[in-house]
Amino acid sequence: MDVKAARSPAMTDVARLAGVSHQTVSRVLNDHPNVREQTRLRVRAAIAELGYRPNRAARALVTGRSQLIGIVAQNSTLYGPASLLAAFEQAAAEAGFAVSVGSVGRLDRESIAGAVERHLDQRVAGLVVIAPVKSADDALEDMPAGVPLVTIDGDPQRSHTLVTVDQVAGARAATEHLLAAGHRTVWHISGPVDWYDAAGRIEGWRGALQDAGAEVPPLMTADWSASSGFDAGRMLARMPEVTAVFAGNDHQALGLLRAFSEHGRRVPHDVSVVGFDDVPEAAFFIPPLTTVRPDFDAVAQAGLDLLLAQITDEAAPPNRIVIAPTLVQRASVAPPG
Amino acid sequence: MDVKAARSPAMTDVARLAGVSHQTVSRVLNDHPNVREQTRLRVRAAIAELGYRPNRAARALVTGRSQLIGIVAQNSTLYGPASLLAAFEQAAAEAGFAVSVGSVGRLDRESIAGAVERHLDQRVAGLVVIAPVKSADDALEDMPAGVPLVTIDGDPQRSHTLVTVDQVAGARAATEHLLAAGHRTVWHISGPVDWYDAAGRIEGWRGALQDAGAEVPPLMTADWSASSGFDAGRMLARMPEVTAVFAGNDHQALGLLRAFSEHGRRVPHDVSVVGFDDVPEAAFFIPPLTTVRPDFDAVAQAGLDLLLAQITDEAAPPNRIVIAPTLVQRASVAPPG
DNA sequence: GCCGATCTTGTTATCGCTAACAATTACCGT
DNA sequence: ACGGTAATTGTTAGCGATAACAAGATCGGC
Numbered sequence: 001m002d003v004k005a006a007r008s009p010a011m012t013d014v015a016r017l018a019g020v021s022h023q024t025v026s027r028v029l030n031d032h033p034n035v036r037e038q039t040r041l042r043v044r045a046a047i048a049e050l051g052y053r054p055n056r057a058a059r060a061l062v063t064g065r066s067q068l069i070g071i072v073a074q075n076s077t078l079y080g081p082a083s084l085l086a087a088f089e090q091a092a093a094e095a096g097f098a099v100s101v102g103s104v105g106r107l108d109r110e111s112i113a114g115a116v117e118r119h120l121d122q123r124v125a126g127l128v129v130i131a132p133v134k135s136a137d138d139a140l141e142d143m144p145a146g147v148p149l150v151t152i153d154g155d156p157q158r159s160h161t162l163v164t165v166d167q168v169a170g171a172r173a174a175t176e177h178l179l180a181a182g183h184r185t186v187w188h189i190s191g192p193v194d195w196y197d198a199a200g201r202i203e204g205w206r207g208a209l210q211d212a213g214a215e216v217p218p219l220m221t222a223d224w225s226a227s228s229g230f231d232a233g234r235m236l237a238r239m240p241e242v243t244a245v246f247a248g249n250d251h252q253a254l255g256l257l258r259a260f261s262e263h264g265r266r267v268p269h270d271v272s273v274v275g276f277d278d279v280p281e282a283a284f285f286i287p288p289l290t291t292v293r294p295d296f297d298a299v300a301q302a303g304l305d306l307l308l309a310q311i312t313d314e315a316a317p318p319n320r321i322v323i324a325p326t327l328v329q330r331a332s333v334a335p336p337g
Numbered sequence: 338m339d340v341k342a343a344r345s346p347a348m349t350d351v352a353r354l355a356g357v358s359h360q361t362v363s364r365v366l367n368d369h370p371n372v373r374e375q376t377r378l379r380v381r382a383a384i385a386e387l388g389y390r391p392n393r394a395a396r397a398l399v400t401g402r403s404q405l406i407g408i409v410a411q412n413s414t415l416y417g418p419a420s421l422l423a424a425f426e427q428a429a430a431e432a433g434f435a436v437s438v439g440s441v442g443r444l445d446r447e448s449i450a451g452a453v454e455r456h457l458d459q460r461v462a463g464l465v466v467i468a469p470v471k472s473a474d475d476a477l478e479d480m481p482a483g484v485p486l487v488t489i490d491g492d493p494q495r496s497h498t499l500v501t502v503d504q505v506a507g508a509r510a511a512t513e514h515l516l517a518a519g520h521r522t523v524w525h526i527s528g529p530v531d532w533y534d535a536a537g538r539i540e541g542w543r544g545a546l547q548d549a550g551a552e553v554p555p556l557m558t559a560d561w562s563a564s565s566g567f568d569a570g571r572m573l574a575r576m577p578e579v580t581a582v583f584a585g586n587d588h589q590a591l592g593l594l595r596a597f598s599e600h601g602r603r604v605p606h607d608v609s610v611v612g613f614d615d616v617p618e619a620a621f622f623i624p625p626l627t628t629v630r631p632d633f634d635a636v637a638q639a640g641l642d643l644l645l646a647q648i649t650d651e652a653a654p655p656n657r658i659v660i661a662p663t664l665v666q667r668a669s670v671a672p673p674g
Numbered sequence: 675g676c677c678g679a680t681c682t683t684g685t686t687a688t689c690g691c692t693a694a695c696a697a698t699t700a701c702c703g704t
Numbered sequence: 705a706c707g708g709t710a711a712t713t714g715t716t717a718g719c720g721a722t723a724a725c726a727a728g729a730t731c732g733g734c
Binding site for chain 1: 390391394401405412452459563
């Protein structure tokens with residue numbers, strides 16, 4: 001054993017051991033067709049013996065491509081983004097890509113642009129941006145052309161490749177479900193209106209109400225937190241005519257449930273509530289929450305597929321995929337009093 | 338404007354424009370001392386004009402160092418890991434490092450080893466592994482020496498550098514708080530016992546009980562889910578002598594709350610409950626949950642600091658940092674009866 | 675005004691890999 | 705057996721940066 005910190009073996013070391021040229025080693029590594037089986041085995045053996053692993057930096061340098069994809073998301077523990085990130089990494093790993101995360105504190109233009117810059121510095125092969133608000137989307141305008149890009153939850157009007165959850169359909173399903181239970185109308189607590197998610201849910205909610213000829217109550221806006229749901233709930237709780245509420249997400253719904261509970265309004269007996277997201281805990285709210293479940297795995301998979309298509313084929317056209325969510329029925333909905 | 342997809346400018350392009358050699362550009366980039374101010378400015382201007390950005394792959398190739406650190410965590414939307422990941426990326430970005438995530442579906446040895454391998458392929462400068470169970474820790478045994486490594490929540494008995502939350506102290510605080518409220522003893526629903534987190538919390542709980550001369554009730558083990566908390570709660574709810582429960586985490590506590598609610602046992606009037614984690618929603622449980630809050634930001638910062646120390650100074654000794662959690666008092670604890 | 679020390683800049687080699695081309699060997703039909 | 709094509713392997717030239725050394729410019733002291 002040599003004492004000095006033997007640098008990790010390079011291709012030429014493998015080549016020497018296998019008695020071939022380094023180019024042949026390269027060919028084996030990249031599964032080129034024209035290598036004799038016997039040679040291939042010899043090289044493989046040498047690779048194993050030395051514990052050789054190719055140097056990605058060198059490869060990236062010469063090919064101009066990295067096997068890295070970047071993902072930009074808000075540094076939040078919001079359930080959606082967190083799920084998305086996890087699903088993404090999983091899918092990317094299967095495709096042989098590593099994922100570099102760039103989380104941002106806020107979704108304003110500078111933060112997003114900064115995170116994008118950092119990724120471009122890394123020479124990522126492609127970029128996924130979770131851009132749920134206009135300012136985030138705007139930051140992508142001055143992206144250098146030629147960088148494969150997929151946005152998640154971005155502006156439906158924008159031209160680049162996009163994957164979204166069908167917010168409108170989800171909200172419509174939730175609202176119609178409440179209407180079908182016999183409620184005369186449905187109130188809605190939305191997320192911040194500059195979020196496309198929120199806008200879509202509002203649109204679906206309003207559409208369902210109008211189609212059913214139901215009155216459209218005033219919209220209550222909040223942020224996505226349980227706290228804001230609680231605040232909204234304290235208002236709604238003192239309005240006896242409110243019998244059904246569609247919350248912008250499950251956390252808001254949790255806040256709502258507590259507000260109703262404190263004011264002695266029983267859910268679902270007095271008021272029905274539907275959420276959005278189906279966080280793992282939703283089934284254990286009091287009462288278990290009926291909610292809309294977006295398929296984050298499907299979103300991630302679709303996003304990655306579109307990105308890889310762009311990476312491998314420069315001419316891939318902009319594309320748009322919309323993932324339909326499903327309504328999960330639990331115990332927070334009942335006919336009105 | 339040139340039509341062809343002008344490859345991004347390299348150092349020599351900057352050099353030509355500034356009328357210097359590429360080496361001088363390199364010196365400017367790396368803040369070498371001996372560059373005339375005037376030259377420095379000229380180079381800076383050329384860099385800006387061309388929108389030049391250094392090629393990290395080339396730099397990594399020649400220096401043998403990447404500016405990438407890898408983080409291995411379970412692909413879960415558990416609050417702890419998700420928070421940790423976000424905090425980490427934030428801290429790393431500030432230090433000029435990018436973070437590559439490797440999430441694993443399960444924490445068994447193969448999965449972890451695979452994720453570590455993928456990172457080593459990327460030639461990461463250092464590695465952070467969230468290794469809350471023995472199998473994850475074991476996977477790190479055959480890590481090649483010389484790779485800077487920090488474990489989070491790993492085996493306290495292990496020799497490598499480690500950052501953990503002080504589970505024992507947190508659990509002790511929770512238990513003592515319940516005892517102080519007047520409860521004769523405290524039941525505990527733990528996480529899976531092969532998790533160090535769970536083991537530490539059990540130890541703290543048991544220790545506090547013994548120190549107070551209180552009876553130690555049988556331990557109930559569960560996984561970390563709300564569902565398992567609910568199941569445990571259904572048992573506890575029918576035992577009138579149970580007046581205080583310390584849950585392994587907030588999700589379990591949520592399940593508990595619902596189980597008690599269904600059985601007509603009021604919290605905190607009939608039973609007091611304390612959780613662990615302080616998820617953002619904990620304040621909106623019914624009732625608001627008293628819980629133990631670990632400082633994930635501090636964990637991430639400490640972990641990164643230790644990692645960077647190893648990266649810059651090969652001789653950095655193994656280290657261990659324990660972050661003390663704090664008890665957050667809300668409405669789920671009251672005197673018995 | 676000259677010499678050595680210091681500051682500033684340039685030249686060359688190199689990291690580990692793939693691409694392009696060149697060279698060798700194997701295989702085929704006639 | 706022979707020429708020609710196909711299959712296999714080797715050689716050389718970079719990719720874009722840093723490191724090491726060389727060279728030219730500048731400066732102070734005498």
